[in-house]
Amino acid sequence: MKKLIIITVVLAAMGSVQIFGQIQKFSGYVGGGLSTISYKPSKGKRSGGGGLDIGFGYTYAFSRVRVIDTEKIFYGKFGIHTGLGLVFYNAKAEVNDESYTSEEKITETDTNLEYQLTTTLFGYEETQKTVFLTIPLMGEYHVDPFYARAGFKFGIPLNGKYNPKGTLKNEAEFIGLESTADKQQFLDLGEFPIKNFKGELDPGVAVMFALEAGYKYRINTNLTLYAGAYLDLGLNNVARDSGLPLVNYNNSNGFTTNSVMTTFADKANIMAAGVKVHLAWSSK
Numbered sequence: 001m002k003k004l005i006i007i008t009v010v011l012a013a014m015g016s017v018q019i020f021g022q023i024q025k026f027s028g029y030v031g032g033g034l035s036t037i038s039y040k041p042s043k044g045k046r047s048g049g050g051g052l053d054i055g056f057g058y059t060y061a062f063s064r065v066r067v068i069d070t071e072k073i074f075y076g077k078f079g080i081h082t083g084l085g086l087v088f089y090n091a092k093a094e095v096n097d098e099s100y101t102s103e104e105k106i107t108e109t110d111t112n113l114e115y116q117l118t119t120t121l122f123g124y125e126e127t128q129k130t131v132f133l134t135i136p137l138m139g140e141y142h143v144d145p146f147y148a149r150a151g152f153k154f155g156i157p158l159n160g161k162y163n164p165k166g167t168l169k170n171e172a173e174f175i176g177l178e179s180t181a182d183k184q185q186f187l188d189l190g191e192f193p194i195k196n197f198k199g200e201l202d203p204g205v206a207v208m209f210a211l212e213a214g215y216k217y218r219i220n221t222n223l224t225l226y227a228g229a230y231l232d233l234g235l236n237n238v239a240r241d242s243g244l245p246l247v248n249y250n251n252s253n254g255f256t257t258n259s260v261m262t263t264f265a266d267k268a269n270i271m272a273a274g275v276k277v278h279l280a281w282s283s284k
Contacts, residue, residue, distance in 0.1 A: 024283045025059040027083075031230060033274015037091040037128055037203075039239065041264035044095030044124070053230075053272065055085025059140055059280070079140035081149055086158075087132050087232075089270050093260035095124040095166075100263070102245045105175065115172040115181075119247050124166035124194070126260050130203055131159040132270065138210055148213040153232055155208060155270065160201030162259040164194050170247070199259060203238040206270050214276075226278035234269030242266050 035051025061079035099120040107114050138151030169191045171182040182189050214228015242265065244258045261268055 023061040023079075025057075025061060025079075025224075025280045026283070027057040027059070027226070027278040027280035028055075029057060029085075029226075029276055029278040030054050031274055031276030033272065035087060035089050035272040035274070036270070037089050037130060037238075037261065037268050038234070038271050039091075039261055039265040039268035041093060041095075041260055043098040043100070043264045044093055044121075044260060046260075047092045047094075049090030049092060049127075051088040051090050051272065053085055053087045053134075053274070053276065055083055055134070057081060057083030057136070057278065057280075061140070061142075061282075077142050079142075081138045081140045081151075082136055085134040085136070087134050087155065087272060089130045089132065089272070091128045091261075093126045093128070095121045095126075095260060095264075097122065100246045101173075102247060104245060106172075113174055113177070115174045117247060118171045118173065120169045120171070121246075122167040122169070124164065124168070126162050126164040128162045128201060128259065128261060129160070130157060130201060130270070132156060132203075132206060133158055134208075136210060138212070142216075145216055146214070147216050147226060147228070148211075150211050153206075153208040153210045155206035155238075157203045157205065157238070160203050162199045162201055162261070164197060164199070164257055164259075166194050168192055168194060168247075168257070194257065197256065199256065201259060201261070202240055203268075203270075204236075204240040206238050207235045208232045208270070209235055212276065222282050224280045224282065226276075226280060228276055230272070230274060230276050232270075232272040234271050236269070237267035238270055239265065239268040 031053040034048055036048035059079045059081045099118055101118040105114045132155035134153050134155045136153045138149040140149045170189045171180055172189055173180050210232050212228050212230040217225045241262045244262045246263045248256045
């Protein structure tokens, strides 16, 4: 009788044995939505833009193997997710009828007179575009058919540009003479249209808090489709340059303009929110 009980218990245990192991998942993904540089300018206003998030991922899932009637079933609830992605961030700034006076003094070469330059912007618009290489480090949790991820992302800037357009008026106030001048175009004074000019942005490394959650659909044993929403919130200031003068003046080469982000804002963060689709292949 005791032998029969032992055999029954052993068979029952064999029918539901669990073996802890691992599942590796490789995925490619594409996402998009709001993807912007966030800052509050002291002059004018800023608006966000849309962008794209593309890349591939790797997930190490802490899995279990359940044997039922000699059939092995792999499943896992917890995992660690990482990868590489390219994220495109966009923003737009508008400034109109706003004046800015440079703190730096300029010396006129012929007369050796010093003056300060005041620039007034009319109908000024500036688009800003940056590209970051992102590396996520996130925890993953599954409750079929749903999944969720939370953790951090680190963004390495690859490129940054701004493209201004509009009109600016330069006026010189000569120090000690109590006189102004705004007609001498050989000194880059007067009104000038801004066109065909692209400047360089130099953002810093970004640290983001990252969330993602959604639904997964198993196509076959090894192939799974994930679809969800994501949110990336920048935690640090990526504007390495701030407080720069609006106009860079050079007596021999004329002037160029700095970005609104580096002139009228003390700090800037990146953020993104949207929908994302992954196609994942699992290896057991």
